[in-house]
Amino acid sequence: MTTDIKIHRPEPIEPGKEIARFNRSTDIELAINTLVAGKPILITSFYSNGLTLLKELQMHLKSKLPNKSFQEQREYRSEYRKLSNLILIEVVNHKLAVRKSPNIGWLEKLYPEISDFLLSFPQVQGLNSSWQWYQNGISIPALRNKLHPYYGTYFPTRFDHLKLFDNWLKRYEGPKKSAIDVGIGSGVLSFQMVAHGFQKVFGTDTNPNAIVGLKEFMGETKLSRKIELDFGHLFGIWEKQTELIVFNPPWLPASSMMDSIDEAIYYKENLFPDFFAExxxxxxxxxxxxxxxSNLAQITNVTKNHPIEKELSEGGRFQLERCLKKTVKAASDKTKRDQHWRASEEVELWVLTNK
Incomplete structure (x- = not known):
């Protein structure tokens, strides 16, 4: 495994000379207009002032943009992301320089070479949430122990697909000498395979945080001897043939704007053809x-193409052994987003064999 890996982190911003400031007495309309004009605003005094401005920005965008269909929601989130990241907050000596702000250990862990800088408010929120998950751990139904996901690493928040995989593993009667987990992420599928008796799992990921986080999480435990990691695309350095290859790819085709963590959610056009060939x-x-x-892309009309069905009909490399499907749990009543399509969403587990 590559040891010299550069972690993904929010890019620190140099303090500018002329940045508008926002506190409780600032005119909200003026602040929104400043953001719409593409100019940054610095949150001062209290952390809650940042929350107030974000809420006002959301109200402004909802009055301007439709936010009903799946595609409209993507457009709304894109515009919100662009404008909200102009809202800045100051870090001094690895602490947020406003009162009543959370203590975020990532500021010291991810920025050892710099102590004073600016970050966008949404990035700080992300760091704060991530720190809580990392510190407290997350319970996953299919696993005995909690996950402690590293910053910037995708981890499951819905578990229907993990239950589907766990049920398949219980019935799997093939050899368990080795497996490859392509896009290992926070390691859940690999942990499931080890729990079901696989002697060795070779995991890869293009996200450096996933590799660094898993290496830290496993430490010198038995898991670290059973799971080997490589920072690389698709199969990375693993060339040896194996009896099981597991892939939990992104479920939606990519749009034009993608952050690094979005690669866990959106796939590029060549991902599946390259994967099947390798x-x-x-x-x-x-x-x-x-x-x-999942059938998410089809039921939300993002695309009619199903990359696995396409491979089976055109690729000539694999044949279908079986496809298991499970209806996902209904969307929470608490969610504010219109997710009517969830009623027809299914997670899918495809088992393919060599032709």
Whole structure:
């Protein structure tokens, strides 16, 4: 595994000379107009002032943009992301320089070489949430122990697909000498495979935070001897053939704007053709390819193409052994977003074998 990995982190911003300031007495309309004009605003006095301005920005955008269909929600989030990241907050000596702000350990952990800088308010919120998850851990139904996800690493917040995979593993009767987990993320699928008796799992990820976080999480435990990691695209350095390849890819085709963590959610056009071509080389003759997917892109009209169905009809490399489906749990009543499509959403577990 590559040891010299550069972590993804919010880019520190140099303090500018002329930045408008926002506190309780600032005119809200003036502040919103400043953001719309593409100019930054610095939160001062209290952390809650940042929350107030974000709320006002949301109200402003909702009055200007429709936010009903799945596509409209993507556009709304894109505009909100752009404008909200102009709201800045100051970090001094690895602490937020406003009163009643949270203590975020990532500021020291991720920025050892710099102590004073600016970050956008949404980035600080993300760091704060991530620190809580990292410190307190997250319970996953399919795992005995809590996850402690590293900053910038995708982890599951819904578990239907994990239950589907766990049920499949319980019935799996093939050899358990080795497996490859492509896009290991926070390690959940690999942990499930180890729990079900796999002797060795080789994991890859293009996200450096996933690799660094898992290495830290596993430490010198038994897991670290069973799971080997590589920072690389698709199969990385793993060339040896194996009896099981597991892939939980992004479920939606990419739009034009993507952050690094979005790569866990949105896939690029060549991802699946490249994956299937490489998987063919690494799957033993009697091996199985397990892909965890969803019909989300189809039911939200993002695309009519299903990349796994396309491979089976056109690729000539694999044949379908079975496809298991599970209706997802209904959206929470507390969610403010219109998610009517969730009623017809299904997670899918595809089992493919060599032709």
């Amino acid at each position: 998987a063919k080389k690494r799957l033993l003759p009697e091996g199985k390819l397990v892909i965890i997917f």
